[in-house]
Amino acid sequence: xxxxxxxxxxxxxxxxxxxxxxxxxxxxxxxxxxxxxxxxxxxxxxxxxxxxxxxxxxxxxxxxxxxxxxxxxxxxxxxxxxxxxxxxxxxxxxxxxxxxxxxxxxxxxxxxxxxxxxxxxxxxxxxxxxxxxxxxxxxxxxxxxxxxxxxxxxxxxxxxxxxxxxxxxxxxxxxxxxxxxxxxxxxxxxxxxxxxxxxxxxxxxxxxxxxxxxxxxxxxxxxxxxxxxxxxxxxxxxxxxxxxxxxxxxxxxxxxxxxxxxxxxxxxxxxxxxxxxxxxxxxxxxxxxxxxxxxxxxxxxxxxxxxxxxxxxxxxxxxxxxxxxxxxxxxxxxxxxxxxxxxxxxxxxxxxxxxxxxxxxxxxxxxxxxxxxxxxxxxxxxxxxxxxxxxxxxxxxxxxxxxxxxxxxxxxxxxxxxxxxxxxxxxxxxxxxxxxxxxxxxxxxxxxxxxxxxxxxxxxxxxxxxxxxxxxxxxxxxxxxxxxxxxxxx
Amino acid sequence: xxxxxxxxxxxxxxxxxxxxxxxxxxxxxxxxxxxxxxxxxxxxxxxxxxxxxxxxxxxxxxxxxxxxxxxxxxxxxxxxxxxxxxxxxxxxxxxxxxxxxxxxxxxxxxxxxxxxxxxxxxxxxxxxxxxxxxxxxxxxxxxxxxxxxxxxxxxxxxxxxxxxxxxxxxxxxxxxxxxxxxxxxxxxxxxxxxxxxxxxxxxxxxxxxxxxxxxxxxxxxxxxxxxxxxxxxxxxxxxxxxxxxxxxxxxxxxxxxxxxxxxxxxxxxxxxxxxxxxxxxxxxxxxxxxxxxxxxxxxxxxxxxxxxxxxxxxxxxxxxxxxxxxxxxxxxxxxxxxxxxxxxxxxxxxxxxxxxxxxxxxxxxxxxxxxxxxxxxxxxxxxxxxxxxxxxxxxxxxxxxxxxxxxxxxxxxxxxxxxxxxxxxxxxxxxxxxxxxxxxxxxxxxxxxxxxxxxxxxxxxxxxxxxxxxxxxxxxxxxxxxxxxxxxxx
Numbered sequence: 004x005x006x007x008x009x010x011x012x013x014x015x016x017x018x019x020x021x022x023x024x025x026x027x028x029x030x031x032x033x034x035x036x037x038x039x040x041x042x043x044x045x046x047x048x049x050x051x052x053x054x055x056x057x058x059x060x061x062x063x064x065x066x067x068x069x070x071x072x073x074x075x076x077x078x079x080x081x082x083x084x085x086x087x088x089x090x091x092x093x094x095x096x097x098x099x100x101x102x103x104x105x106x107x108x109x110x111x112x113x114x115x116x117x118x119x120x121x122x123x124x125x126x127x128x129x130x131x132x133x134x135x136x137x138x139x140x141x142x143x144x145x146x147x148x149x150x151x152x153x154x155x156x157x158x159x160x161x162x163x164x165x166x167x168x169x170x171x172x173x174x175x176x177x178x179x180x181x182x183x184x185x186x187x188x189x190x191x192x193x194x195x196x197x198x199x200x201x202x203x204x205x206x207x208x209x210x211x212x213x214x215x216x217x218x219x220x221x222x223x224x225x226x227x228x229x230x231x232x233x234x235x236x237x238x239x240x241x242x243x244x245x246x247x248x249x250x251x252x253x254x255x256x257x258x259x260x261x262x263x264x265x266x267x268x269x270x271x272x273x274x275x276x277x278x279x280x281x282x283x284x285x286x287x288x289x290x291x292x293x294x295x296x297x298x299x300x301x302x303x304x305x306x307x308x309x310x311x312x313x314x315x316x317x318x319x320x321x322x323x324x325x326x327x328x329x330x331x332x333x334x335x336x337x338x339x340x341x342x343x344x345x346x347x348x349x350x351x352x353x354x355x356x357x358x359x360x361x362x363x364x365x366x367x368x369x370x371x372x373x374x375x376x377x378x379x380x381x382x383x384x385x386x387x388x389x390x391x392x393x394x395x396x397x398x399x400x401x402x403x404x405x406x407x408x409x410x411x412x413x414x415x416x417x418x419x420x421x422x423x424x425x426x427x428x429x430x431x432x433x434x435x436x437x438x439x440x441x442x443x444x445x446x447x448x449x450x451x452x453x454x455x456x457x458x459x460x461x462x463x464x465x466x467x468x469x470x471x472x473x474x475x476x477x478x479x480x481x482x483x484x485x486x487x488x489x490x491x492x493x
Numbered sequence: 494x495x496x497x498x499x500x501x502x503x504x505x506x507x508x509x510x511x512x513x514x515x516x517x518x519x520x521x522x523x524x525x526x527x528x529x530x531x532x533x534x535x536x537x538x539x540x541x542x543x544x545x546x547x548x549x550x551x552x553x554x555x556x557x558x559x560x561x562x563x564x565x566x567x568x569x570x571x572x573x574x575x576x577x578x579x580x581x582x583x584x585x586x587x588x589x590x591x592x593x594x595x596x597x598x599x600x601x602x603x604x605x606x607x608x609x610x611x612x613x614x615x616x617x618x619x620x621x622x623x624x625x626x627x628x629x630x631x632x633x634x635x636x637x638x639x640x641x642x643x644x645x646x647x648x649x650x651x652x653x654x655x656x657x658x659x660x661x662x663x664x665x666x667x668x669x670x671x672x673x674x675x676x677x678x679x680x681x682x683x684x685x686x687x688x689x690x691x692x693x694x695x696x697x698x699x700x701x702x703x704x705x706x707x708x709x710x711x712x713x714x715x716x717x718x719x720x721x722x723x724x725x726x727x728x729x730x731x732x733x734x735x736x737x738x739x740x741x742x743x744x745x746x747x748x749x750x751x752x753x754x755x756x757x758x759x760x761x762x763x764x765x766x767x768x769x770x771x772x773x774x775x776x777x778x779x780x781x782x783x784x785x786x787x788x789x790x791x792x793x794x795x796x797x798x799x800x801x802x803x804x805x806x807x808x809x810x811x812x813x814x815x816x817x818x819x820x821x822x823x824x825x826x827x828x829x830x831x832x833x834x835x836x837x838x839x840x841x842x843x844x845x846x847x848x849x850x851x852x853x854x855x856x857x858x859x860x861x862x863x864x865x866x867x868x869x870x871x872x873x874x875x876x877x878x879x880x881x882x883x884x885x886x887x888x889x890x891x892x893x894x895x896x897x898x899x900x901x902x903x904x905x906x907x908x909x910x911x912x913x914x915x916x917x918x919x920x921x922x923x924x925x926x927x928x929x930x931x932x933x934x935x936x937x938x939x940x941x942x943x944x945x946x947x948x949x950x951x952x953x954x955x956x957x958x959x960x961x962x963x964x965x966x967x968x969x970x971x972x973x974x975x976x977x978x979x980x981x982x983x
Contacts, residue, residue, distance in 0.1 A: 033567070033622050034560045034610065042555035042638065049556065065532035066539065070524045071612075071643055071659050072583070075590070077523070079597045093562070094587040094600055095612065098647040100565070100580055107569045110584055110609055119600055120524065122561075122585065122612070132523050142834075148532065153561055153643065157588040169561050344632075 008356075010290045015234040019285060020163065026293050026356050028280065029163045036161040036168030043357065044280060046301035048171070051279055052151065054203050054298075055173065058195050064147040064175060069129050071153075072120035077128035080253040084127065087220020091157040093122040093168075122155040127221060127272055130176045131250040138178060138268055140259045145188070146178040154276075164281035165238075165493050172276035178268045180260065182247070185269035186224075189245040192273040193226045196241040204279065205296040205409035206230050206286055207416050208240060209439070209488065211464025216448045219272075223247040229463045229488070231416045232285040235437025237463050237490035240282050243273035281493070286412050287381075293358025294381055296408050297401040304330060304337040304397060305354045309347050309366035316343065322370055326363070326393060333394035335401070355380060360404050361397060381408050422486070429477050429489070433458055439490050443483035445476035454478055460489045498846075500780045505724040509775060510653065516783050516846050518770065519653045526651040526658030533847065534770060536791035538661070541769055542641065544693050544788075545663065548685050554637045554665060559619050561643075562610035567618035570743040574617065577710020581647040583612040583658075612645040617711060617762055620666045621740040628668060628758055630749045635678070636668040644766075654771035655728075655983050662766035668758045670748065672737070675759035676714075679735040682763040683716045686731040694769065695786040695899035696720050696776055697906050698730060699929070701954025701978065706938045709762075713737040719953045719978070721906045722775040725927025727953050727980035730772050733763035771983070776902050777871075783848025784871055786898050787891040794820060794827040794887060795844045799837050799856040806833065812860055816853070816883060823884035825891070845870060850894050851887060871898050912976070919967050919979070923948055929980050933973035935966035944968055950979045 008025055009017040023029050028044030040048060056066070072095060078085045099114030123129065130148075138146060151173045161167050175192060179185040193210055200206040208228035218225045222244035230240050251257070251267040258268055287294040297303050306327055308319035320341055327339040340350050347364065354362045364376040375393065377386045381404050388396060419438025423429035432440050444450060444462065454477075455461050465487050474483045498515055499507040513519050518534030530538060546556070562585060568575045589604030613619065620638075628636060641663045651657050665682060669675040683700055690696040698718035708715045712734035720730050741747070741757040748758055777784040787793050796816055798809035810831055817829040830840050837854065844852045854866040865883065867876045871894050878886055909928025913919035922930050934940060934952065944967075945951050955977050964973045 030623070030626070032560045033564060033619065034562045037560035037562060039560065039623060040558040042557050045556045045558055066535050067532045068530040068535055068538075068661065070522045070527035070529065071645065072524045072527060074523060075598060075600075078590070085598060090590055091588065092590065093585045093610070094590065095583045096586045096600065097584040098581065100568070100582065100584065100611075108565065108575060110565075110586065120583070121590075129523065133520070133529055136520070155561065171558065 008290060008292070011233065016162075018290070019281075022284060022288060022292065023163045026358070028284070028293075031163075034168075036158050038161075038163050038167045038169075040171075040277065043301065047283070047295070047299055048277060048280060050299045050301065051203070052173075055195075055199055055275065056149075056151070058199060059149050059173075059175065062147075062191065062195060064149045064177075066150060067148050068150055068152070069123075069126050069133065071123055073123050073126070073129045075119045075121055077132060078121060080128065081221045081249055083249075084221035084253075091159075092124050093155045093157060095120040095122065123152070124154055124156045125272075125274075126150065126152070126154075126174055127176065127246070127250050127270075128254070131254040131256055131270070134176075134178055134251075134268070135254055135256045138256055138258050141180050141261055144178055144180045144258060144268070145184065147175075147188075148177065149173055149175040162281075164277055164284070167277075170277045172274050174272060174274040177271045178251075178256070179271070180258065180266075180269070182269050185247075185271050186245050189224070189226055189243045189271045189273070192271070193228065193241075193243040196228050196243065196273075196275060200228060200230065200240060201409065203296065203298050204283055204286075205405060205412060206240065206282060207409065207413040209464065209466055211466040211469075211488065213242075213464055214448070214451060214462050214487070216451050217462065219244045221246060221249050222272075223249070226467075227464050229439075229490075230282055230286065231412075231419055231439060231490075232282070232493065233415070234285075235419055235491070237439065237492040238278075238282050238285070239463070239492065240279060241273070241275040244271060246270035246272060287408055288358065291352075292356035294408065295358035295360060297360045297405045300358065300360050301336065302338050302357070302359050303335055303401055304361045304363060305350075305359045306337065306339045306363045306365060307347055307350045307354070308341055309364055310343060311367060315367050318367070318370055319365055322390075323365055326365070326375070326390065329394055330397060333398060335394065335397060360401060379404060381411070423477060423489075424474075426477050429460075430458065433460055433491065437491050439463070439488050441486045441488055442477045443472075443474035443485075444487050445479050445481035445483055450476060450478050450481075454489070458491075460491050463488045463490050463492060498780060498782070501723065506652075508780070509771075512774060512778060512782065513653045516848070518774070518783075521653075524658075526648050528651075528653050528657050528659075530661075530767070533791065537773070537785070537789055538767060538770060540789045540791065541693070542663070545685075545689055545765065546639075546641070548689060549639050549663075549665065552637075552681060552685060554639045554667075556640060557638050558640055558642070559616050559623065561613055563613050563616070563619045565609045565611055567622060568611065570618065571711045571739055573739075574711035574743075582614050583645045583647060585610040585612065613642070614644055614646045615762075615764075616640065616642070616644075616664055617666065617736070617740050617760075618744070621744040621746055621760070624666075624668055624741075624758070625744055625746045628746055628748050631670050631751055634668055634670045634748060634758070635674065637665075637678075638667065639663055639665040652771070654767055654774070657767075660767045662764050664762060664764045667761045668741075668746070669761070670750065670756075670759070672759050675737075675761050676735050679714070679716055679733045679761045679763070682761070683718065683731075683733040686718050686733065686763075686765060690718060690720065690730060691899065693786065693788050694773055694776075695895060695902060696730065696772060697899065697903040699954065699956055699978065701956040701959075703732075703954055704938070704941060704952050704977070706941050707952065709734045711736060711739050712762075713739070716957075717954050719929075719980075719982075720772055720776065721902075721909055721929060721980075722772070722983065723905070724775075725909055725981070727929065727982040728768075728772050728775070729953070729982065730769060731763070731765040734761060736760035736762060777898055778848065781842075782846035784898065785848035785850060787850045787895050790848065790850050791826065792828050792847070792849050793825055793891055794851045794853060795840075795849045796827065796829045796853045796855060797837055797840045797844070798829075798831055799854055800833060801857060805857050808857070808860055809855055812880075813855055816855070816865070816880065819884055820887060823888060825884065825887060850891060869894060871901070913967060913979075914964075916967050919950075920948065923950055923981065927981050929953065929978050931976040931978055932967045933962075933964035933975075934977050935969050935971035935973055940966060940968050940971075944979070949981050951982055953978045953980050953982060
């Protein structure tokens, strides 16, 4: 029997690692900080990708592909950007190996690049260098492009999906004629992320804007969606940046307006990554395995026959195959787990581990009575259904599960949404399970940094729907015009 | 007006470059040898990828994702492999930049990697290093995995899509319990490539096996599909390798068989890349632009209104929108090009450049008579159709175009399939337009190399359906048991 999963209450971080490995989502690789996304994990990621891709296309975006490598000098062009990104990155310095003396191979010192290449940590620079050639007049705007790609940020402490040196993501890069239009795009894509998180991942998120300290390097404003994990820590699930004219100025991208005047182009960029996989696992799963929202589950229904002797095998195989066919024709992603190498108990545990939303068990008695046993993964509720007209009932149940998982996460989030009006209260809340803490802050980066140093809590965002409210900073007592949202975070 | 496209007869290579740039398929980048795949080109690639991906899944394969970086030492493990691949590649030596004295940034010499990382040129080594942990017994086999990824091979002379330093591809990597099963897989995937080329790309291919000299570095046998371009040069469009136990031995991947014995695992790998985009362009297009097979065309039908005054605009917009809706509902990828900034003549030229398979033109007279003008991109044939019940007629025509493009390419290939029985004949055929030349060869790599040096022609493959036939090598006169297929190639 494979290693058990550590219970959440015992060690939440270990529970997460155990689960990711045991459920076949990802694996460690021979390259420090880089992970392998295993077939089951990748199947979930494909569903995330396809759903988002459809939403990007519906909102008028096209995909393209830009180079993996960025000339080093590009990073010096946008002053803030380089500090945020170019420091911890993979640097290509040579382009050839040769046979070494010891029978191995070595870097050929003759093959040194004149200018080093950076493996992209994000693509604003190479893309805006290209947009200079693509944009001449207002007729070329808006330019609405997205790319699905791998990126590399040299991380010292890595965790599967949550923080890896290489990860997969999408990065949208759009160009606009006016600031208003660019801001509108920035917020539109934040709405897309919000809707995706809610409708596909069953994740309630808080939409907000980052403080200056937490802003994307090179952005005027960074919008984000923040979500809460079961251990009370927050996780940033996606960001959308209004870049102003910073990159247009750095790469001299101007356009001729309707009035014939030359002006710098306005920019946005926005992205989500395989980090979403980590959020998905940590938000919904339990000590027995994954709990997947049906819309993202590679397998939505598993049919497990309860064999008793070889006669039952034939009959159950026929009945199971018929039900599988019926469900598949109705558009359900179903597997008939008829393999007789494993016992039903093992298969039950496996289906729980994999987070398959519905488990159907079929025994000889069911064949006689035209029934089937139905178990929901999310609530573990057990039901006996009539086999007749099964597909619509299953589809209805899948929808109910999708909604329930969302509601459960929303209830949890609401229960862990606190207000602190003093430093003592703030610290006490952090000690007692964390969650989001809404509190007054004096608006300075210094105070923000001090609070982080003392408590490890950071300002996750200033929520978009924040009311104006006079108050006093929980740390310094200085006047404040609104509350902001603090949390310890991934 | 944008730059004209160089005619094929004047300069085929220049025609190709002009077309790729003008049609918006790809662009040069600031990084030597790396290209940018533009939205229109990427939309075609997405269709290629999705079609292939569906075929891989139908044949039981799952996608996964392995790291971009491979430790240098991995390449020394399989002796042949390193010679073929690890020499010309991008090498990561450092992981941090720092601020330089001149205000720019420089590589931090303190941040040198203990072992250099190679940006993957292909992933056999990192994948087989992983398979060691994933495969214990025959129950874990076969392991059928594919990955869609970017790879880097440092090329000195590059051409958009055909040969670039970074390119996109898929690489299948499968593990089997027996040699027979692995060979079967190798050939099955060759069939998948053949079917894809035929049914989607309208490309007739020759299936064959490579000579030892042209074999993949580390393979026992390399199977390939070879196709002919309009200039009489061949292009290798895909390969499928039987790797024997080479990588299993290099990375110590063994399994326990049904009999309890430990044995090394048998392997295959197979891939196609964005090179297919180059093949697609060169096989079918003409001096006016792309000719795309309807199944891969991002836009299959364009509807162009012929405005005459503002009254006509309203009527034509209504009618065009109605037809667009009708075709879209029938599953046709259609655009209604109603923008009035450009004249119809410009739009006609653009639709030819983009290779849109069917162009519909709608004038006021058509509105009165219930007709529409239909022009095929492949034959330029012009027809007048009744608007009534248009969708099924258009769908039928798209199918006819798909078949016709294939037939045209097949006819061209057959006309350029020659036999040479003497050296003189061989050279004359190469001088007179190339094509595939079937000729006897003595079976030695030395002769193969000599022929290449003298003529630039290489052995593309030994066709799978090759008959046994006694003869004499065209160069050395030594005895030969079969003909092989020569061509100058991309």
